[in-house]
Amino acid sequence: MCHIVIMSKHIPQNELDAVLRAVGQFTEGASIKDISAVMEKLLPRRTLQRRLRQLVAQKKLVLKGRGRGSRYIEKVKVELDATLPSLKVESHAEAYIPVSREGEQIKQAVRKPVQNRQPVGYNREFIDDYIPNTTFYLSLEIRQRLYEMGQSSDDHRPAGTYARQVFNRILIDLSWNSSRLEGNTYSLLETDRLLEFGEVAEGKQAKESQMILNHKAAIELLVEQAREIGFNSYTICNLHALLSDNLLADPRACGRLRAIPVGISGTVYIPLEMPQLIKESFLKVLEKATAIENPFEQAFFAMVHLPYLQPFEDVNKRVSRLSANIPLIRDNLCPLSFVDVPEKAYIDGLMGVYELNRIELLRDVFIWAYERSCARYSAVRSSLGEPDPFRLRHRALIFNVVNDVVHGVMNKKMAVSFIKQSAVEKIELKEQERFVEVVETELMGLHDGNIARYRIRPVEYEKWKITWTAQ
Template sequence: MKKPIAYNPEKLLYKPIFTKDELAYLEALNSVSKSEYLLSPRNIQSFSISFAHTSAVLEGNTYSAVEAELLLTLGQTGAHRQLSEALMLKTMQSSFNYIVEESQHSKTDARRPLSYIVKNAHAMVSEGILNQQYCGTARNEPVLITATDYIPSDIPQQLEDGLQIIETEYDSIKNTFEKAVYIHQNLSYLQYFYDHNKRTARNMCAYTLLADNKMPVMFTERSTEEYARAVISYYESEPADYSAFKDYFIASYERVCSRMNAFAVEQAHALVFSTNQDINL
């Protein structure tokens, strides 16, 4: 029998995630992704649908991409689908649209506190799904996480302290890609909310990139198991090890940067190599 793995607040302290070469490659990918066109009304609507769908599939949603588009554009529910699945897609899109608005607000006004954005993003993704008392508030009871021996804290004050640590560390990180992976992994690890922690973490990961005018990452439905393994690997690592998730992140970023430029990966590699950086990915 494996020994249970207790919550460790020291894991929330930031440590570098990517190598210099990996960061150069991610920057190159973004530079050729045509992300400057993402916020046009047509493009951001399409992206929000895909983001909601891929995020929902990671939670077991059975809607196809076409069914998700019909639901979120025309209000047509999928044949023989549960209403809870339709609600999941709608709340995920609403929460994504919220973080898009927040990311743009941060460019013209002082950014609202990270914890405020996190709690609002969670409340929106949980609306109508969780009991209202659980939306955007700290958990006050234990939770089980399947497929792992990790046991999150169930002490409300420890959860509040953990969210504060995350906010402080996040604000201190200079590189946007580092911040994006840091916030995703540590919100997932803390399990601050009763449920929907990873959904919120994915939104905050996207928020971080959007706030710096970068293409937001989308975790594809084609690798649901890979995503789960990469998240759980971090839960169970001691000391904190981001390696499995950062590899998954890079692969996901390649896919999303190819959505508006089919040659993004080839061009990014060429761009990196042209600056004489020896990169191994």
């Protein structure tokens, strides 16, 4: 019997790379027709099909759909669409979120010594190349998943309905977490007392108290004026004025675009210096943000481009975090409160934007943070799957501390000291802050429908509650 062996023709790597570059221009996948239209060198259809088949076989591309509906998409984009798991703290490592392969590459790049990183300035093409509703930082799958997690039964009611229903919780969570990402040392309970009673925590700097109170005023603006706010100069400049009140060396800079150069510590990125260019770029960012139709893409766009531009003398990151909530509050979606987000992961993500114009690590942070926020507000309790391993590991101690606070009829001030002392005595240093937050969150969430899990009787709960809510 005669066997005929057909030798496949070797395809040069540079030709395969050209196809990969063409596919990479389409965030949500591309048809053969789409790919052919942007190819640097026109290829016959059958030749292009062979190149695509080989890239699929090499697991560099994924083919989705069949027939005329088939689309090719980069493998790394498909991997990113997988649900990100819970935060893990390993004994030998820092607390960090799980990241995509591209996110890990960015993390390693921005953690190189400063002297080994190339200084860069503001890249105007970064914003120019973004075309609203054509360019997407978040894939279709991600946008759909976030909507499924964040939607509420209030989506057809007036703007801000959902936020008003959980206003007290948002006020505390977002004020505390956004301040925490700036290095603020207030605890969750201390934040609660400051916002509810105006009680300044002992041993804290005045600027820390001011920062939290400023967040309160800014969040009230977002919720109370949910129908009027948007990505316009009025909203963003007033957010800045509220967030920076009594915190800038020049009070006249509150709510005004900067007219002086600024530097950012720890990075080789140099923001724009000319006031006219700052104003032009600021208006362009707002124009493009306004044109974006999807609320999650709009929110993430603000988190990327507002801090990258640095339109104000200071407080730019805080403005971007609260601005990200504008479309979520407007559309009655779960707000983004940055609960549990490690400061280092957030900063690394921003560094990737500043120095590399790469958004993947910050995108990982955004997606993970929104999942955690949804869990906090019970929008989709099942979306995170596995229980929090930290809570499981310290379940007995959390139980005992909560139980002691209630049975000891402690007020919030007494509880803060007791919880911190318990953490110092029984939790290793790198996990103490997380432990304090978990216990404080449990105490603030106690009600007569869940006290049995802490073996607290109704009469004990009512007695403690009177002390707990008193000034």
